[in-house]
Amino acid sequence: MNGRMGIVSGRYRSVSPGPTTDEQPLTVVELFGRMDDGRSVCLLVHGLRPTFEIAPIGTWDVEQGTPSFLEDRLNHVKALDHVLDVRGPVTKWTQLGERPVWTVEVEQPFHVPALRKALKTQSWHIYSGDIPFVNRLFLDADLGIHVAFEGEVVDRRKEDAPPLRTEVLQAGGAGRYEVDITVRCEHTHVQATEAFLVPYTVFSFDLETSIEKETVLCAAACVEELGSGRRTTYEFRGDEQDILKGLTSTVLKHDPDIITGYNIDNFDLPRLADRTQVLKRGGGNEATMALFGWGRAPRLETELKRQRDALTPKRQSNRAWNLSGRVVMDAWWQARQALKPRRETLSFVATLLFPDDEDKHKMDVDASNMDEEWATRPDEVMAYCVRDAELPLDILQAIQAVRRKEAVASVAKVPLETAANGSTSQLIDSLVIRLADEQNVAVPLTGSAEKKEGQITGGYVHDVEAGLHPWIAILDFKSMYPSIMIGHNICYTTRVDPAQPDQPSREDVHASPDDVLFRKAALRKGMVPTLLEDLMAQRDEHKSALKHAKANGDDVAQGFHDAMQYAVKILMNSFYGVFASGFYRFTHRDLGSSITAWARQNIKGIITAVEAEGHGVVYSDTDSIFVRCPIPEDAPRQVSDEVRQAAAQGDATAQATVDAYEQALLSMVDFGKGLAQRYSRESAVLEFERGLSVFFSHGAKKRYIGQVVWPTHEMLVRGYETQRTDSFPYLTATMKEIFRYALADEGDALVDYARQRVQALRTNEVPIQDVVLAKTCKGRVVRTPVKSVDDVDFTKDYSRPDSMAQVRIAKQRIEQGLGFTSGMKVSYIVTNAKRTGQPMQVAMWLDTEEQTNTMDYDGQFYAERLAAAVGRITEAFDWTASDLMKGSKQASLFDY
C-alpha cells in the first residue's frame, strides 16, 4: 500500500536471531502516527543498521594507504563483542583537519555506549556516537514529520487475530499494535513529503481525587478529532478500578495521538501511575495493562518493562511523560509558554482566554474540600470534572498549540514529540547533522567541546536619556545574529584553529573584532550560514504565501503559513543560543563571543555615525537604536478628537494643527526610512521599525514607554511593572494610567492620580483581590504525590528557603493537600511587612469568596511599593515617592 502520515513518535526494536540460525541481528524502527485519511498507523521500518564512527588520533599521508599498525588496531575493533563490521575509511572534516573515518557497525543500538567508552580509552576519536537510532532514520532518509511510505499491510485492527499475529512477528513487530493498520516497509520506501495538516486525535482527561485517601473519586475524558472538530465526552465514577479501566479502554477505543489535560504532568499522570501500583495488587501484568496501558505498543509484558516509550506512561526524573506511539502535551505547560499568564490556575487561564464564557471559569466546587463535596454533591463534582476535561482542548485550540508544534516539527524535520517536548538543541541537531553528513563533516559527541571559561560578553545596551522625548524613530537590524553568522560565515566548520594544518591567508578570512578568524565562504561555506540562508528563504516564502492567503480570504492557508513562518523565525533565533552554549556538539567558545563582538561593533558604529550626523540617540539595546528626529519643537505630538472634528468642520486653526501633526509624522517616516537606507549593509540590514510621537523613560535601561504612531497606533511599554507577572493588579493598572498621562505630558494630572492611588492603598480602600502577588516557586520533588513538606527539597534552589515568601506559601499549599509542582506560580497577600528582624508575613491566596470577605492586607506596605514604582515616573515631574506617600510635596531649596 501507499500512504502519507504525520509521525507522532518512533522507537526501535531489537530482534535477536535464534542461537542456531546464521541470521544477522535485526533492528526495526517503529514509526507511529496518523495518516491523511485519518487512520492511525504503525510503520515497521527495515534496513537501517546501528553504526558509529571512529578516527585514529594522529594523521598520516592518506595516499600511502593504511599503515599496518592501524590495520592491526582496526582488526582489534572488528573482533570486539557486538561489532559486526568496520568499514572505511572515508575522509571527513574534523576540527583538527581532514581525517580518515571508519564506520563501525554493531549488533544493536544499545551496544554503542559501552563500545564508545571502550574505544575512547583506546585512543580513538568517536563521531556520530550519541545519536538515537530513530533520529538516525530521520537523518539518513532526510525525513521530517510528514512522510510518504510504501509497504505491505501486516495487520488491521478490525481483523480477528491472536495477539501474537504471525504476519506482524514476521514483519519484525512485537505483536499486534494498538493502531488501525500496521505496515512493513523498507527504509528506502519512506520519504519526506510536502507538509499537510494531519488530522490528529486529542484525548483530554481530568481526575477528582480524595485528599484524605489519595484515591480517584471520579474522572472525565473528552476526545477531539482535529480533522472534523468532533468531540465525545465520557464520565467515570464508581469503583476506582473501574474508573482507571474505563479511562484506559477509552484511550484504546479512540486511539489518540496526543494526550492532554491541565497539569497532568505533575498531578493526574503521577496519580494514575501511583494508583495503578496500588490497585494492580495480585493482578500482575494483565492488571497493569488494564489499568494504565495507554500506549500503542502490543499488550505484552516486555512492553511494560521498557524504560521509555512503554505501554504505560513513564517519565525519567522531571522530563516530560512518554509512552509508546502517543505524545503527552500538558495544556498547563503549553498555556504557560504561550500566554505567560499572571497566575496559572485553570480558572485564571480560562478567564483570560474566554472572558465572556462564564461557564468556563465559574468555581462551583470547593477543590480544597473535595471529599466532602464528593460525598454531598457528586453530580456537581462530576459536571465540574467534565468541564475541566473539556477546557484543555479549548485552551490548546485557542493558542493553536498542536498546529504550532506541527509547524516546528515540519521546519526542524523531527517527529511531533520532539517539537512538543524536546529541547532546542535537538531541533538544531536535526538540521545540522543532516548537513554534516552530506558534507562529510564528522559529528562530534555532545559535551566534547572545551568548556567555556566564564561568560561571553553579550549585547551592548546604551544609557537611556531620562525624560520625555518627542518624535523618536526606532530602527533595528533585521535578524541581527543570524545575519552576522551568514555575513561572516561563522560556523564550527569555518573557524580557523591554530592546530589545523591548512592555515588560510589573511585575505581569505573574516576577522572578528576579538580577532577570531573564519574562512570566507569561497574557501568553505559554513553549515550554519547555509542553514540560516535556507531558513530565511523559507520564511520569505511563507510570508508571501501568507499575504496571498489573506488577500484570498483562505483561512486554512493563512493559519498554515502563519504557523510555518513563525516556526522558522523561532528556529532561526535559536541558533545563536545553542551555538553560544558551552555543551553543544558543534560549538566552540569563540563562536558565541565573535557573534556578539560583531553585533556590538555594528550597533556602536551606527550610534557614532548617527550622532556625528547631528542626530541624538536616546537609547539602544543590542540591535536597536532610538533616534531623535529633526522635527520642529512646536510641532504637535498628538491631535485630540475635538481638534480633528473641528478641522473637519472647517476650523482653520484646528486644520493647521492637524496639518502640522501630519507633516511631523511624514517627516519622521522619511527620516527613519532614510537612515535605514543609508546605514544598511548587505549582511546588516537596518529597518525603520516604528515611529514614536513621544518616548519616555525614567532613566533605566530596558525600561521605557512610547506612543507608536507608525506603522500602527498603540502604546509601547517595555520592562516596567505592567509587563511583569510578579506585580499586583492594582499597581499594574495604576502604572498603565500613569503612562497615559506621561505620554500626554500631563504632569499635574499624573501626580494627582498617583497621589490618590497611593492613598487609597494606604487606607486599605482597594479590594483585596487587586493586591494579590504571584511568584514562581522552585524546589525538587523527591516523592510523589507531594503530601508533606518533606517530599520537596527547597534547599537545592534556595540558600535560605524559609526567608522566601513563595517557599513559605508553597509549604502551606502542600500541608493543605493542594499539591505542589516545581516552577509553579503561587499567589499570596502580604499581611504584615513591618515585623522588623524577620521576613514579611504572607498569606496564601486561594481566590475564594470567604478570603475576599475576611482577609486583610498591609496597606502601608502596598502603598510604599506602589509609591516606589510610580515615584520613578513622577520624579520626572518633580514628585518623589516619599512626596506621594505623604500626599504633599516637601518644600525644597528650589521652591524659594
Added chain:
DNA sequence: TGTGACCCCTAA
C-alpha cells in the same frame, strides 16, 4: 541607612 547576596523576571 546602606550594602551585597540572592532571586525573579524581562529585553534582546
Added chain:
DNA sequence: TGAGTTAGGGGTCACA
C-alpha cells in the same frame, strides 16, 4: 546528570 545566550532592573533579606 540537563542543557539556547547575556544584560539589566528591582524586590527582599541579612547584616553591618
